[in-house]
Amino acid sequence: MIDTDQIDAQFDEYWKETSLENTQNKKEKSWEDFHQTTFKKKRRKKPFYLKYAAAVILFILVGSFYFWNEPQQTSASTVNISNPSDHTKVIYLPDSTAIRMYSNSKISYPPNFNKNRKVYLKGNAFFQVTKDKHHPFEVHNNNLITTVLGTTFTITTDLNKKTEVKLYEGKVKMNIKGQSESWILSPGEAFIYQKDRPKINNIKTYVDFESKKLKTIIDYLEKQYGYDIQIEKYFLNKKTTLRINKEDHLETPLQIITEIHNLTYEIDSTRRKVILKK
Numbered sequence: 545m546i547d548t549d550q551i552d553a554q555f556d557e558y559w560k561e562t563s564l565e566n567t568q569n570k571k572e573k574s575w576e577d578f579h580q581t582t583f584k585k586k587r588r589k590k591p592f593y594l595k596y597a598a599a600v601i602l603f604i605l606v607g608s609f610y611f612w613n614e615p616q617q618t619s620a621s622t623v624n625i626s627n628p629s630d631h632t633k634v635i636y637l638p639d640s641t642a643i644r645m646y647s648n649s650k651i652s653y654p655p656n657f658n659k660n661r662k663v664y665l666k667g668n669a670f671f672q673v674t675k676d677k678h679h680p681f682e683v684h685n686n687n688l689i690t691t692v693l694g695t696t697f698t699i700t701t702d703l704n705k706k707t708e709v710k711l712y713e714g715k716v717k718m719n720i721k722g723q724s725e726s727w728i729l730s731p732g733e734a735f736i737y738q739k740d741r742p743k744i745n746n747i748k749t750y751v752d753f754e755s756k757k758l759k760t761i762i763d764y765l766e767k768q769y770g771y772d773i774q775i776e777k778y779f780l781n782k783k784t785t786l787r788i789n790k791e792d793h794l795e796t797p798l799q800i801i802t803e804i805h806n807l808t809y810e811i812d813s814t815r816r817k818v819i820l821k822k
Contacts, residue, residue, distance in 0.1 A: 576711075577627075608720045624655075626650040627667075630796035632770055637663075641681070644770050668700065670770065690738055693716040695790035697729075706738035712749045712790040718742075758782045758801070769794045775820040778804055794818070 549751050601652045625814055627633040627645040634644050638657045645651065649667025654660045661681045663671075673692055681692040685699055687708055695714030701707045709718065718727040718735045718741065727744065732762040759780040762773050771794065773778050786800050798809050802820065810819045 574682075600750040622652045623655060624650070624652045634770070639676065639679075640674045665699075687721045688735075689719040689721065691719070693816075698790075704738065706736065708734055708736050710734040710747050710790075738791070741800070744792050749791070750787050753785060753786050755783045755785050758805070761786070761801070764788070764796060767795065771816050771818050773818040773820065775807075776822075779807075779820070 556645065572760050582720075592721055599745050625645070627649050630647050632644050632646055634642065635651075637653065638640055639661065642766060643651065643663075646668045649665070649669055651666075651669065652664045659679060661676070662684065663682065664684045666685075671683070671692075673695075683690045683692065683699065684731075686701060687707070688699075688707055688709065690699065690709055692699070695716050696712045697714075697716055698710045698712075699707065700710075709729070709733055711733055713731050716729050718729060719725075720737065723778065727735060727742070728742055729744070732749050734745045735742050736745060751764070753764075757780065758775070761784055762775065762780075765771070765788075766773055768788075782805060784801065784804060785795060786804075794811070798811075798818065799822075801807065803808050807820050807822060
């Protein structure tokens with residue numbers, strides 16, 4: 545068992561770093577080098593998420609995505625936002641962090657959020673966190689506290705109250721409320737908490753599509769990134785092989801798809817729409 549003071553000191557060192565190393569295995573690195581050095585840059589608009597230094601991702605399978613805003617409720621001690629609908633709601637925190645709130649989810653945060661970046665989550669959500677090394681970003685979910693350090697990760701909670709945090713990039717520190725012990729996850733690790741028992745497993749940090757119909761890949765991208773992707777029906781049955789790393793921005797798989805099928809793409813960040821065309 546690692547000493548708590550040692551864990552905190554190590555985490556503080558991670559937080560002071562100005563850049564993070566992405567620990568991918570050799571196969572992942574070869575794919576990254578492949579589409580960074582081979583593909584020509586396609587015509588597109590700059591997506592909004594490049595403004596953010598870090599992305600914190602929760603993957604959840606939902607039927608459809610929809611971009612809309614609703615007035616938030618503010619009290620003297622907290623700001624509360626809920627999404628009772630069947631669609632995804634996108635909101636922005638005072639530090640410009642973007643959150644996609646999925647169906648029946650709720651968040652709350654303090655009014656002085658820029659100095660106290662703590663979010664309390666009920667349900668499931670997708671985070672794109674603005675990095676601020678002087679003010680760590682915390683996500684409180686059930687009894688777990690996830691402290692964010694320029695990372696990409698998912699949080700899922702099932703009906704049996706099993707919570708799983710999967711880390712794909714960067715570092716996170718895990719704490720359980722009421723306990724002094726801490727854990728620091730490395731990329732490719734998952735922290736699983738159920739019935740007061742924590743454990744760490746290894747995970748895959750990518751998804752492979754081997755000769756799959758393009759429609760299957762587009763369906764995955766729509767659910768993953770929350771964009772409506774439009775393409776001519778002619779291309780939907782085209783077989784395509786590619787790897788999508790969990791920390792990839794949307795443009796990375798789009799560049800591969802457009803190169804393979806000789807297409808171009810345009811991104812409308814406001815309407816959360818992508819158009820693929822000849």
